[in-house]
Amino acid sequence: FFTDSELLKDVTKFSRQELEVACEDFSNIIGSSPDSLVYKGTMKGGPEIAVISLCIKEERWTGYLELYYQREVAELARLNHENIGKLLGYCRESTPFTRMLVFEYASNGTLYEHLHYGEGSQLYWTRRMRIILGIARGLKYLHTELDPPFTILELNSSAVYLTEDFSPKLVDFESWKSILSRSEKNSGSVGNNGAVCLLPNSVEKRHVDIHGNIHAFGILMLEIISGRPPFCKDKGSLIDWAKDYLELPEVMSYLLDPELKHFRYEDLKAICEVICLCIQPDSSKQPSMDEISLALESKIDTSVSIEFKSSSLAWAELALSS
Structure with missing residues (x-):
């Protein structure tokens, strides 16, 4: 029992x-x-x-x-x-x-709501960079600091909740949305005191998909900088649309959410490089969350909010490139 x-x-x-x-x-x-x-x-x-x-x-x-x-x-x-x-x-x-x-x-709702239904302007550049870094830290913890590791069953912007100060928290609610379909293939009975008449190892182990999480994180970063959902009827797949811009520095800025008034070119370049590594089809060439986290932490600057610097070099660069 x-x-x-x-x-x-x-x-x-x-x-x-x-x-x-x-x-x-x-x-x-x-x-x-x-x-x-x-x-x-x-x-x-x-x-x-x-x-x-x-x-x-x-x-x-x-x-x-x-x-x-x-x-x-x-x-x-x-x-x-x-x-x-x-x-x-x-x-x-x-x-x-x-x-x-x-x-x-987490009192600020989901990242999905803010990107697609809310005040996108609340998600200024530095705030988006902090959200990306926070998600990366969370995934690094789940993948590399836990034994056994843990992965989010469906990592997307609806699985990211935001606190009052827009700090991201990953929540794995998806496993409960389809719990009945899991049980239809399996049976067992519950004893009258609520005890289970089943051997503990008869439930398959929790699915761990590290490559899937890393690929999903690549798409999620793209969604955060572009403000576009991973798929929409009129524009199709976000990755298909973005791949023309991801590797070319001169057109990278076309990826940006129109709501963004400022951005930092070095951050954008670093993010695009990491997105390309995450979404590549050959998972054996995928970096680990340790490597991804290190690459992002070392290249993204969130120390001073670019929105409050009066003359934004990046904004001038954007004006020139468009």
Whole structure:
């Protein structure tokens, strides 16, 4: 038997009642998918939280799902880095049937919302550079400082949450959006005390795809500097559009989001070089997150915000090249 005393013994357990109070009777919905709802709340005297609630009826909850849930909670609980969304705990009750995860809330919403629906002008150049560096640090931590390593199942601008001061936090919500489809291929039964009648190794290991994450980071950097989504109907694939500009210094500035009033050419050049390395088809030639992080940290300057320098050389260069 596998109860949460085994896998989850070091993870904070919340009661449904305290989360209900924190989330105003679960009225404050900030996200949804077929298999989950995300609520925003505030703990009494504590932090703002985002609560993912799995919307699955008890009769469809298999032993496989229970073990998957517990193992994923245990996996997320071991992540501890300033650029990774922090799992604060979980809620697991039988009446009413409840499976929830509680994360620290990042108050500025997702990077996707800011790039495509918000005030793009709030994301000035230096702020975008800090976001890229923060994401790189987070990925470097996940890939190289954890054993075993951890990868984000779907790394994109919707998986990047921004704090009040626009510091990025990577959150892996995707695994909960399709949790039911995972269980359809697997069966098992849940004992009457909620224990799982399954061997622990019958759930496949968490998928680790480092090359996939690095490729996705290349696309994400391109999205951040261009303000364009990875794919759109009228313009097609972002990579296909960008590849004509990425390697030619004289036209690199055509990649830039029109919302940007200033930029630093050295930063842009460094970013384009790294994007090309990340998105190349031959994954054996891909750099590691260690190398990527070092390349970005050494070449990107976020010490003085270029927006506040009165005469911008880069802006003059942009005017000349257009």
